[in-house]
Amino acid sequence: MKVRRPSMFAQISRGLRLIYSERSFLAQQGYTESIKQKRPCKPDGTPLPWMNYQVVHFLEQRLRKDHNLFEYGSGYSTQFYARHAGTVTSVEHNRDWYNILNKNKPENVELLFRDIGDINGYCQAIAGGDRRFDIIVVDGRERLQCMEVAVDFLSEQGVVLLDDSSRKRYQDGRSAMKRRGFRELDFIGIKPGGLSTHQTTLFYKENNCLGL
Template sequence: MNPTLKEIIKKTFPTGSRNLRAYNYLIRDKNSYLHTSGWMDSLHDWAPQDVVGDPVPWMNYPIIKFLKDRLKTDIHLFEYGSGFSTSFYAKLVHSVTSVEYDEAWFKVVEGQLPNNAKLIYRKQDIDGEYCRAISLSNQKYDVIIVDGFDRVNCVKQSVPYLSERGVILLDDSQREEYEEAYAFLKQKGLRFIEFEGLKATGNLLDRSTIFYRDRNCFDI
């Protein structure tokens, strides 16, 4: 295209020109982040997955990369909120225990559980049995994922069940209603590190926060 004609189009249709560049750079280009992260395939199937089609948690891609690198086969993990993430964690750690409040989804996930994963059903409630499901096995966990319902109370119930090297991961931590969880864990002496980015099928900046102490299993 003639350079002069390009300038005329840019001046006449400034937004359209920008949108076309964004389309070319992010959607048409198979080497763009949207493709290499698995975002495009996730959007197509409406299910979180990586670039080779393996299931991933419905979290932002930077935290997924971190978890892939840091989760180890000697880790015992508890998860509030089951699903695609359950299979993802089970491939990387020693054991996964997950609690789910949606009965229909519970039945779906239960039928796909790997051998090292256990699923608990608890009805949806506030400061009740759901957030206290972590106490049922009477064990300590190295990683506790809070990605389900009643998250502030889940965080509060998690602390007594952290192993000496345990960490807590709170997803969607940018939400104002989770500020109480930050304050509670800071009072307990935990520090935090945040990861931000796109999550599968999402279009907004999403945050996940890891709360940790010294000599933790993630080496942070």
């Protein structure tokens, strides 16, 4: 018995329904709205991190208002973390982008500017005081160096999040975290408005703040 395959038109039609139908997963997550607004957001325009939907959903469920978070690489994600965490400290290397973000930053956000070329600047921005952080997000420049510095400023229950962790140039950093005794949890999926899959990895130990 010959099996009839869907026509090219039928396949395209299904693909369009997946993206644009109000009942589809992508539309409900804000994928369509992200394309329209050219930024990661929910259907109502609320900002999201430019990370895959799986890890965004996980963070929405696990972040708490007693968490102190540090972020390498500021943006729409900074507003997302501010809604879910207690305090957010975020460092940005681009002066123009920093100025835009600084105009409307939430009250619980401390936004820092550090020049990427300053050896004591961007990566070392987390070392500006004696604070320890429950979550450290590495999603900006010089990610390997930032990860190396970050672990010394984790709280006892702290975790590190590395976005785009499947990239070849970040594998040495992943290996270094394993040698330090961290376990890994990978999240893989598409990002708002994107087409290909991306990976984000959480590094954690026992009794961590996210309940892993």
